[in-house]
Amino acid sequence: MPLRDSGKVRNATGSYPWRVDNDYSTIVVLTNIGNQPARFQVELRYPGGPYSIKQRELAVGEAASFDLRQIRDEQQPDRIGKILPANLDRGQFHWSLVVTPGEARIIGRAEVVSRSGRVASSYSCPVCCPDSGPAGHFDPNAYGLSVDGFVYTNAHGDYYDCYYNYYLGSVSFSQIFTYNTGIATVDGGGQLNGIAVGSTDVEGDYTYLEWYNDGMDCYQYYGYGSATAPVQVLRVTWTTPGGVGQNGGGVPMSNGTPPQGSPAFINTTTMTATGSPSGGTYSWSTSSNKVTLTNTSSATVTVTAQTESENTGDVSISLTYTLNGNSVTVPVPFTVQKPTFMDYVSTDNSGAESCPAGKSGPYKDITWQLADKNHNPIKFAIPTYDTLTNNTPNSCSVPAAGEGTPPGSSTGAGGRWGHHYSVCSSACNNGGSCSVTGSQKYFANGSEIDQSYTMSCASITVDGH
Amino acid sequence: MSINLRGDCWMVSRMLCLVLLVPGIVFSQNLSSKLSQKADFIPTTNSPKDALIEVAQHYKLPMGIEWIYAPNQARPTLLIEAQPTVRGMIDMILRHTPGYVFEIKNGVISISNYSIAENPRNFLNLRIGEYNASKVNVFGAESLLRIAIGRRLHPERYLGGTNGGYGYGVPRQDGLDVNSISFSGTNLTVRDVLNAIVRENGNSLWIVELRASKMMKDEPFFAQRAYGSDVQTQFTWQIIPLVIR
Numbered sequence: 001m002p003l004r005d006s007g008k009v010r011n012a013t014g015s016y017p018w019r020v021d022n023d024y025s026t027i028v029v030l031t032n033i034g035n036q037p038a039r040f041q042v043e044l045r046y047p048g049g050p051y052s053i054k055q056r057e058l059a060v061g062e063a064a065s066f067d068l069r070q071i072r073d074e075q076q077p078d079r080i081g082k083i084l085p086a087n088l089d090r091g092q093f094h095w096s097l098v099v100t101p102g103e104a105r106i107i108g109r110a111e112v113v114s115r116s117g118r119v120a121s122s123y124s125c126p127v128c129c130p131d132s133g134p135a136g137h138f139d140p141n142a143y144g145l146s147v148d149g150f151v152y153t154n155a156h157g158d159y160y161d162c163y164y165n166y167y168l169g170s171v172s173f174s175q176i177f178t179y180n181t182g183i184a185t186v187d188g189g190g191q192l193n194g195i196a197v198g199s200t201d202v203e204g205d206y207t208y209l210e211w212y213n214d215g216m217d218c219y220q221y222y223g224y225g226s227a228t229a230p231v232q233v234l235r236v237t238w239t240t241p242g243g244v245g246q247n248g249g250g251v252p253m254s255n256g257t258p259p260q261g262s263p264a265f266i267n268t269t270t271m272t273a274t275g276s277p278s279g280g281t282y283s284w285s286t287s288s289n290k291v292t293l294t295n296t297s298s299a300t301v302t303v304t305a306q307t308e309s310e311n312t313g314d315v316s317i318s319l320t321y322t323l324n325g326n327s328v329t330v331p332v333p334f335t336v337q338k339p340t341f342m343d344y345v346s347t348d349n350s351g352a353e354s355c356p357a358g359k360s361g362p363y364k365d366i367t368w369q370l371a372d373k374n375h376n377p378i379k380f381a382i383p384t385y386d387t388l389t390n391n392t393p394n395s396c397s398v399p400a401a402g403e404g405t406p407p408g409s410s411t412g413a414g415g416r417w418g419h420h421y422s423v424c425s426s427a428c429n430n431g432g433s434c435s436v437t438g439s440q441k442y443f444a445n446g447s448e449i450d451q452s453y454t455m456s457c458a459s460i461t462v463d464g465h
Numbered sequence: 466m467s468i469n470l471r472g473d474c475w476m477v478s479r480m481l482c483l484v485l486l487v488p489g490i491v492f493s494q495n496l497s498s499k500l501s502q503k504a505d506f507i508p509t510t511n512s513p514k515d516a517l518i519e520v521a522q523h524y525k526l527p528m529g530i531e532w533i534y535a536p537n538q539a540r541p542t543l544l545i546e547a548q549p550t551v552r553g554m555i556d557m558i559l560r561h562t563p564g565y566v567f568e569i570k571n572g573v574i575s576i577s578n579y580s581i582a583e584n585p586r587n588f589l590n591l592r593i594g595e596y597n598a599s600k601v602n603v604f605g606a607e608s609l610l611r612i613a614i615g616r617r618l619h620p621e622r623y624l625g626g627t628n629g630g631y632g633y634g635v636p637r638q639d640g641l642d643v644n645s646i647s648f649s650g651t652n653l654t655v656r657d658v659l660n661a662i663v664r665e666n667g668n669s670l671w672i673v674e675l676r677a678s679k680m681m682k683d684e685p686f687f688a689q690r691a692y693g694s695d696v697q698t699q700f701t702w703q704i705i706p707l708v709i710r
Binding site for chain 1: 598627699
């Protein structure tokens with residue numbers, strides 16, 4: 001326990017040497033011996049420092065203890081996350097009553113002990129007046145965020161001791177608000193929320209104390225201060241053909257080279273960003289090896305497929321829009337789509353086919369949707385052709401090679417493919433019957449998709465439909 | 466193999482000509498007025514073939530183009546000293562590509578090269594047997610043509626019947642999927658059928674690029690332009706929409 005009279009208010013601050021080399025230990029105890037709660041803050045000063053402990057309030061009679069070896073060895077972070085170097089073994093412990101108007105009183109004492117050195121020292125070194133401050137500042141001193149996004153504000157206070165040594169400490173805002181809540185709002189925890197595109201300012205209000213002495217005693221000046229920082233709310237949106245899912249993009253994957261008559265395979269797409277307010281710059285990036293990006297510093301980036309996605313949206317592309325030094329970044333989930341399925345959409349028509357003379361049979365029109373392994377539609381015009389191979393012999397007497405679609409066509413822009421199926425056989429004449437089974441192979445962007453079929457004089461079924 | 470190759474439809478049976486000519490007269494009148502109008506558009510593409518396609522698309526002209534495949538063909542120099550008619554524009558394009566002739570047949574502008582137009586190794590002169598299209602779209606009409614060619618060349622494969630079908634991208638804005646094509650005939654040439662398809666469809670042209678220096682694999686015909694392959698086994702033509710709505 002400190003063995004010292006509380007004395008004048010000028011004793012409500014102190015600077016002690018501390019050491020923790022060899023078996024030395026240093027423990028500092030601060031005690032509120034006044035009749036009102038009192039705030040204090042601590043700064044450990046050393047080459048490469050300082051280490052600034054967040055402000056704390058002591059209730060009447062409460063004591064706070066600081067074990068310097070424990071702080072160092074446990075690598076306890078200070079108010080900004082800084083830790084003491086593991087090999088630091090000495091420095092100065094500075095503390096001060098701060099931002100507590102009235103007659104608050106805190107006293108402090110440091111105990112330095114070494115059993116091997118037979119040392120037990122006690123320090124109670126008053127300086128002059130307590131430290132003055134804070135002068136609050138937002139840190140950083142400008143904020144950029146997106147509409148519907150959020151960022152956390154941070155702030156620090158500038159303090160100076162009676163020798164005008166300046167240092168950074170904490171600042172507590174009594175209130176924090178934005179000038180235009182239609183642009184951005186801020187909550188009590190300092191979280192800024194983007195509401196609409198535009199600019200405003202965030203303000204935090206605080207109280208401060210300045211001390212001066214007349215050579216005999218310390219006197220305080222109590223005031224109010226405020227810190228402000230500009231807030232820029234940005235919006236960046238993107239569009240791409242062939243979206244996947246609710247909010248994702250997609251690019252088709254190709255395999256091999258196009259066959260005779262086929263349009264060129266498609267394995268690229270573009271994404272176009274629009275930033276608001278305009279006039280900023282764009283940056284695209286990805287850490288995925290499933291795609292490559294080109295023109296990454298322009299509004300429109302080209303995405304080229306490399307390897308197939310395992311899961312929908314497993315390629316993360318990052319889009320950053322920067323205006324006047326403020327940036328917003330949005331993730332773009334992307335999927336590399338290998339044509340894997342022709343998913344059934346609808347049966348559009350069926351009936352009797354117009355067969356050549358001497359033949360008759362049915363037809364059926366089916367619409368299919370080209371899809372990837374997770375059944376996501378591939379919304380691109382993908383070069384597609386198909387072949388039909390009949391099992392032979394068959395009772396319809398049709399040859400092994402059925403009629404297919406030669407290379408030259410593509411799916412619709414949304415990836416849909418209408419197919420007309422028919423069978424014309426002399427076996428179907430006059431109410432006759434026959435049946436043929438086989439497999440239809442689609443080749444979409446070079447990837448093979450197999451479907452089985454059964455055709456008879458009465459019906460046509462492809463892939464169960 | 467015996468293949469009956471003769472001239473165009475004017476030389477075939479009266480029945481066939483009636484089938485093809487009646488709608489052709491109407492289309493020809495409309496086509497003549499389009500060709501007589503003053504040109505207000507200059508093609509910008511890099512080859513005479515593409516320039517012709519541009520003109521056809523701009524003025525909505527049903528057209529059939531038999532082109533000799535010639536990579537890196539120079540762009541024609543279009544001398545617009547006086548505002549030409551559309552017909553004059555086409556003439557100017559062809560003036561820089563010797564050997565090509567331009568005529569109107571049954572409502573379709575036909576452009577061909579006299580050096581191979583009548584050649585029996587030009588598959589467009591192949592006479593197919595029966596052709597019967599009833600309310601089909603362009604893709605259905607093309608499928609019927611492929612089957613007709615196959616049945617003509619390899620009848621043994623089609624004795625019992627056929628099955629399969631054809632597909633195409635949907636939905637589409639080029640009108641190629643409209644079931645507006647109905648015509649039939651016998652002893653038609655492939656060229657006749659392609660002309661009828663684009664005329665009936667009303668929003669397309671056809672083009673075949675022939676390589677007279679190369680033959681198809683297993684067929685006695687000049688190869689057509691090979692896209693990505695040097696061995697051609699299937700007959701190839703393109704039907705290109707004039708307007709995409």
